[in-house]
Amino acid sequence: MVFAKEDVDYSLYLVTDSGMLPEGTTLCSQIEAGLQNGVTLVQIREKETDTKLFIEEALEVKKLCTKYNVPLIINDRIDVAMAIKADGVHVGQDDMPIPMVRNLVGPDMIIGWSVGKVSEVEQLAKWGPQLVDYIGIGTLFPTQTKKNAKKIPMGPQGAIEVLNALESNNATWCKTVGIGGLHPDNIQRVLYQCTSTNGKRSLDGISLVSDIMASTDAAGSTKILRALIDDGKFKFGNDLKIGSYITPDVQAIHSVLEQVSHNRPLIQHITNKVHQNFGANVTLALGSSPIMSEIESEVGELSRIPNATLLLNTGSIAPVEMVRAAIHAYNEAQRPIVFDPVGYSATTTRKSLNDSLLSYGQFTCIKGNSGEILGLSGLNNGNMKGVDADTSHNDSNLLAKATRIVAFRFKTIAVCTGEVDYICDGTFGGEFLVSQGTQGASVDSLTVYTVQNGNIPIMGDITASGCSLGSTIASLVGGLSPEGSVFDAIVSAILLYKSAGKNASLVCEGSGSFHVKLIDNLYQLFHENEPSKWSATLQKV
Numbered sequence: 001m002v003f004a005k006e007d008v009d010y011s012l013y014l015v016t017d018s019g020m021l022p023e024g025t026t027l028c029s030q031i032e033a034g035l036q037n038g039v040t041l042v043q044i045r046e047k048e049t050d051t052k053l054f055i056e057e058a059l060e061v062k063k064l065c066t067k068y069n070v071p072l073i074i075n076d077r078i079d080v081a082m083a084i085k086a087d088g089v090h091v092g093q094d095d096m097p098i099p100m101v102r103n104l105v106g107p108d109m110i111i112g113w114s115v116g117k118v119s120e121v122e123q124l125a126k127w128g129p130q131l132v133d134y135i136g137i138g139t140l141f142p143t144q145t146k147k148n149a150k151k152i153p154m155g156p157q158g159a160i161e162v163l164n165a166l167e168s169n170n171a172t173w174c175k176t177v178g179i180g181g182l183h184p185d186n187i188q189r190v191l192y193q194c195t196s197t198n199g200k201r202s203l204d205g206i207s208l209v210s211d212i213m214a215s216t217d218a219a220g221s222t223k224i225l226r227a228l229i230d231d232g233k234f235k236f237g238n239d240l241k242i243g244s245y246i247t248p249d250v251q252a253i254h255s256v257l258e259q260v261s262h263n264r265p266l267i268q269h270i271t272n273k274v275h276q277n278f279g280a281n282v283t284l285a286l287g288s289s290p291i292m293s294e295i296e297s298e299v300g301e302l303s304r305i306p307n308a309t310l311l312l313n314t315g316s317i318a319p320v321e322m323v324r325a326a327i328h329a330y331n332e333a334q335r336p337i338v339f340d341p342v343g344y345s346a347t348t349t350r351k352s353l354n355d356s357l358l359s360y361g362q363f364t365c366i367k368g369n370s371g372e373i374l375g376l377s378g379l380n381n382g383n384m385k386g387v388d389a390d391t392s393h394n395d396s397n398l399l400a401k402a403t404r405i406v407a408f409r410f411k412t413i414a415v416c417t418g419e420v421d422y423i424c425d426g427t428f429g430g431e432f433l434v435s436q437g438t439q440g441a442s443v444d445s446l447t448v449y450t451v452q453n454g455n456i457p458i459m460g461d462i463t464a465s466g467c468s469l470g471s472t473i474a475s476l477v478g479g480l481s482p483e484g485s486v487f488d489a490i491v492s493a494i495l496l497y498k499s500a501g502k503n504a505s506l507v508c509e510g511s512g513s514f515h516v517k518l519i520d521n522l523y524q525l526f527h528e529n530e531p532s533k534w535s536a537t538l539q540k541v
């Protein structure tokens with residue numbers, strides 16, 4: 001044993017598979033390319049190789065790892081690990097039980113275990129620090145590499161549950177890597193999103209096979225991965241400012257509206273049928289251009305239009321592959337996505353659809369009514385009834401708490417709508433550092449703001465009024481110039497929408513004219529741009 005366990009760097013953990021080597025490469029050439037460019041830990045995982053050849057290869061790889069001062073782990077084969085004096089072994093739930101492995105390998109060898117469930121964390125915590133040194137958390141995303149993968153991909157939210165369980169069981173010694181379907185397009189998001197709710201823990205690294213082993217340029221692929229890990233910042237939107245904790249003043253709101261008037265953002269709506277026409281008119285009233293496109297082949301092009309922004313409302317969903325392509329495109333173009341999980345947890349179908357979309361990307365803002373935000377936070381103890389707001393939930397402490405949890409869990413700006421709107425910024429400026437958590441900031445430390453303007457019950461008498469707040473948020477966020485503040489834009493959108501709603505309610509003759517007056521008032525307040533006259537007010541909780 002050459003490595004002190006505390007010195008092991010888990011940040012970029014390469015697991016091998018010689019079944020996928022591109023022509024002209026070898027197991028050793030791919031591993032060396034990785035080691036030269038930032039791989040910090042190597043696992044030999046060769047499922048089809050006979051013992052004799054396995055040992056020969058392992059000895060070659062050991063020489064390489066020694067040369068680059070990187071520990072070597074052997075998958076499954078405890079006998080091989082002991083025979084070649086590797087630095088550690090990795091076993092899964094169906095392999096040799098951990099206490100037996102420890103008995104065989106002695107106290108100094110690193111032992112890694114595959115974990116996907118809270119009960120497995122409870123088990124390793126009971127064993128104590130002498131048994132498991134690190135866990136591979138997965139499978140995170142679908143992978144072609146692991147044949148017969150039994151588990152449904154857990155996504156970042158599943159990994160967060162495992163991290164929370166490590167914290168609640170005081171398994172502080174146990175390091176963590178995420179594994180399964182990790183590639184340059186998702187590793188920053190995974191490292192950013194996967195933090196424990198107490199803020200103390202994040203993943204210690206990522207582990208992957210195909211991105212390096214199957215690469216025709218393993219050196220280049222490793223460099224990309226290394227740079228993404230070291231960069232430490234998830235980029236929400238080209239030069240947008242994310243994570244401002246200063247309450248916007250009238251001047252800041254005025255500036256947001258000026259930027260939107262100037263930039264006239266394109267707002268792609270993937271939204272329910274009921275909302276389409278109303279949402280398009282609200283968007284136009286706010287000097288922005290709506291496009292109600294659900295065409296998969298054009299999402300890439302649309303997302304690259306300057307100021308393009310996606311409003312994703314899951315009320316009646318477009319083909320799921322199209323929606324995923326849109327999420328991917330807007331994340332890749334670093335353009336904002338406003339997510340409106342309509343009826344989240346009203347049915348198991350809606351819950352699993354929304355959960356799968358949430359695991360697929362990073363969202364700038366998640367906006368929902370009280371039932372949806374309570375559902376997303378896990379505080380509702382059951383299902384919503386239908387898709388409308390559950391008005392029995394007007395306990396302000398509970399709603400503020402749910403908004404904080406959603407903001408923190410999804411690293412987003414969460415908005416919970418109702419008679420009072422709650423807003424909470426859990427983005428931490430997009431920053432992440434392996435192993436550092438949110439540097440102590442916990443879910444409870446997040447500030448919640450409320451927007452109030454008295455009760456406007458007629459809002460509930462027209463259809464898609466909540467969905468159109470989504471259009472308003474998307475227009476104001478999308479219209480920001482570089483350096484514009486996303487938080488200010490979201491607050492401005494809510495103040496504007498509530499003020500327009502109040503004005504409209506005072507002059508309408510019923511729900512029909514309210515609908516028209518709401519659009520009129522949005523148009524007038526937006527173009528007049530005098531937020532000091534707006535009736536809605538912002539307060540810190």
Ligand SMILES: Cc1ncc(COP(=O)(O)OP(=O)(O)O)c(N)n1
Binds near residue numbers: 076093114137
């Ligand atoms: C780092 C890491 N995490 C998980 C695994 C998977 O191990 P296991 O579940 O035993 O599956 P196989 O790899 O043996 O197919 C791993 N190998 N490495």
Ligand SMILES: Cc1ncsc1CCOP(=O)(O)O
Binds near residue numbers: 211
């Ligand atoms: C070994 C293993 N365990 C869970 S997923 C996986 C394979 C990961 O491979 P890839 O990085 O190519 O998705």
Ligand SMILES: [Mg+2]
Binds near residue numbers: 075090091092095
């Ligand atoms: Mg195994």
